[in-house]
Amino acid sequence: MNWISNYVRPTINSLFSRREVPENLWTKCGECGTMLFHREMAENLNVCGSCGHHMAITARARFKALFDGGVFVEIKVPDALADPLHFRDQKKYPDRLKAAQKASGEKEAMLVAEGEIGRTPIIAAAQDFSFMAGSMGMHVGNAIIAAAERAVKRKLPLVLFSAAGGARMQEGILSLMQMPRTTIAVQMLKEAGLPYIVVLTHPTTGGVTASYAMLGDVQIAEPNALICFAGPRVIEQTIREKLPEGFQRAEYLLDHGMLDRVTPRGKMRDELITIVRMLTGQSPVITGDLPGPAAPVAPEPEASAPAATPTGKA
Amino acid sequence: MNYLEFERPLAEIEGKAEELRALARSNSEMDITKEVEALDRKAEALLKDLYKTLTPWRKCQVARHPDRPHCKDYIEALFTEFTPLAGDRNFADDHAVMGGLARFNDRPVMVIGHEKGHDTKTRIERNFGMARPEGYRKAIRLMDMAHRFGLPVITLIDTPGAYPGKGAEERGQAEAIARSTMKCLEIGVPLVSVIIGEGGSGGAVAFATGNRLAMLEHSVYSVISPEGCASILWKDSDKMREAAEALRLTAQDLLRLGVADQVIEEPLGGAQRDRKATIAAVGRAIESMLSGLVGKKPDALVRDRRQKFLTMGAKGIAA
Numbered sequence: 001m002n003w004i005s006n007y008v009r010p011t012i013n014s015l016f017s018r019r020e021v022p023e024n025l026w027t028k029c030g031e032c033g034t035m036l037f038h039r040e041m042a043e044n045l046n047v048c049g050s051c052g053h054h055m056a057i058t059a060r061a062r063f064k065a066l067f068d069g070g071v072f073v074e075i076k077v078p079d080a081l082a083d084p085l086h087f088r089d090q091k092k093y094p095d096r097l098k099a100a101q102k103a104s105g106e107k108e109a110m111l112v113a114e115g116e117i118g119r120t121p122i123i124a125a126a127q128d129f130s131f132m133a134g135s136m137g138m139h140v141g142n143a144i145i146a147a148a149e150r151a152v153k154r155k156l157p158l159v160l161f162s163a164a165g166g167a168r169m170q171e172g173i174l175s176l177m178q179m180p181r182t183t184i185a186v187q188m189l190k191e192a193g194l195p196y197i198v199v200l201t202h203p204t205t206g207g208v209t210a211s212y213a214m215l216g217d218v219q220i221a222e223p224n225a226l227i228c229f230a231g232p233r234v235i236e237q238t239i240r241e242k243l244p245e246g247f248q249r250a251e252y253l254l255d256h257g258m259l260d261r262v263t264p265r266g267k268m269r270d271e272l273i274t275i276v277r278m279l280t281g282q283s284p285v286i287t288g289d290l291p292g293p294a295a296p297v298a299p300e301p302e303a304s305a306p307a308a309t310p311t312g313k314a
Numbered sequence: 315m316n317y318l319e320f321e322r323p324l325a326e327i328e329g330k331a332e333e334l335r336a337l338a339r340s341n342s343e344m345d346i347t348k349e350v351e352a353l354d355r356k357a358e359a360l361l362k363d364l365y366k367t368l369t370p371w372r373k374c375q376v377a378r379h380p381d382r383p384h385c386k387d388y389i390e391a392l393f394t395e396f397t398p399l400a401g402d403r404n405f406a407d408d409h410a411v412m413g414g415l416a417r418f419n420d421r422p423v424m425v426i427g428h429e430k431g432h433d434t435k436t437r438i439e440r441n442f443g444m445a446r447p448e449g450y451r452k453a454i455r456l457m458d459m460a461h462r463f464g465l466p467v468i469t470l471i472d473t474p475g476a477y478p479g480k481g482a483e484e485r486g487q488a489e490a491i492a493r494s495t496m497k498c499l500e501i502g503v504p505l506v507s508v509i510i511g512e513g514g515s516g517g518a519v520a521f522a523t524g525n526r527l528a529m530l531e532h533s534v535y536s537v538i539s540p541e542g543c544a545s546i547l548w549k550d551s552d553k554m555r556e557a558a559e560a561l562r563l564t565a566q567d568l569l570r571l572g573v574a575d576q577v578i579e580e581p582l583g584g585a586q587r588d589r590k591a592t593i594a595a596v597g598r599a600i601e602s603m604l605s606g607l608v609g610k611k612p613d614a615l616v617r618d619r620r621q622k623f624l625t626m627g628a629k630g631i632a633a
Contacts, residue, residue, distance in 0.1 A: 176537040187500070210495075210520075213492075215496065
């Protein structure tokens, strides 16, 4: 025991620990374990750059990446009755809600917005799995109805990104009643002749799958997303056998005819633009990467490089 | 007679009374009328007391009682000329779902319901009333037919939920339920539903999304079973009593929430104690619900249904 061990070492230690990188700058990929730097991860829309694993993304981050220039207008969702059943399990429902609001900075589990994708106006709705597992309660029901009503009013297609563990048990039967309510929203779009495109993301299960998430004109899923009515654990308990590899994953559903496409997140926006424009009879989108002036020297691979130079004006 | 766990004291008294009666039959000199009467009175008082205030969990147990009348019993007693129609024209006929043409008070209708079965053999055959996608697709086909021929649809709901199986998932359980719910909302004919036992989650919604919903006094309708809810939220499936309480799944609570339109009274001690009276009461409820809807234009019926669900949720349970 001397002043070195009592004073110098703790000081050195504290200096070094202060310099440690804050944990939230790095995220470990849940699939391959690669450490991903947060900025790179955000640029890659929360997709692991090394294995392509799709991690959760908030509704707001998704919209920022989806809409042209990240610009969108949020559509107000009519307020639902708070805690209609006075539900209490180990915690009170309002306390759970408050905790989720604080953690996510969002009011509820679904965000509705209007904006343009590739100069194509749409209404979009996205479910936030980070908010109480994206569960479908009265707010989510109201959000989908508001989105459909807005789409009908503005004669625009609706693109919906689903992500949910199912119905919100804390709203009991009223959460179950969102199945018929959201189905009515889908009917509104159908009657108005407007495209309804569903993008199923990991995970989409339970009553959500058994209502609006399975009623799209076009059903697209992100790779490896779990999509099911009854979860794999429940099924294993029922049938008492191991389920096949990849069961209830997006690719499995595609094979079984339940989806139109499985599309990686990075290509989703372009694909949505293409589909929406065809369904609404619009001309193909002009990507902006116009070929340079007929300069014969332009090398082939450079043609798709960002058109930052104003050569297009020539 | 099958007794539920909470009816055990009642089983004892009724058992004793039965023993005495048997004794008296074999020995004609014995006069035990008084004792038997006393026991019967005691049993009735106990029954009244037990059923006066059933906890939500006990209601779940009554709703699942094996001796309750099932869909088949209602169809046999309340309908004439029942002509079952089978199959989804795609894959199979689902025996968990019964359906077909029939006459209800002489009026031709389409009747569809979940059937749980009444003994081991029929329960397995009926898959305990848990439908697979084929069941919902059969219902969609029948509802569509009813729509085209102007027949009112009557649905009888009694299911623990949709079947959680491998094949059911592969064949699109979720999609089948979603389409069935949509078909319920689309048809231009009256659709009235009665929950006769268990209204289990999505499997029930697929048939119960109608113009009117009646529930038997001790039936339940819930987003999840109390056991399932307990294991998720309490992390302990033995907390089903608490979960049943919190979920507000009784007919009485659903009436207050505006999900059910009426509650059909059951005989003292539950439907299983007087099946005939229960079936008759359900028949009267169906007739009263139907008579308010028959003759309405298809558009008006669709609008009525939409309005009902769009405004649902405005009322909570008062503190």
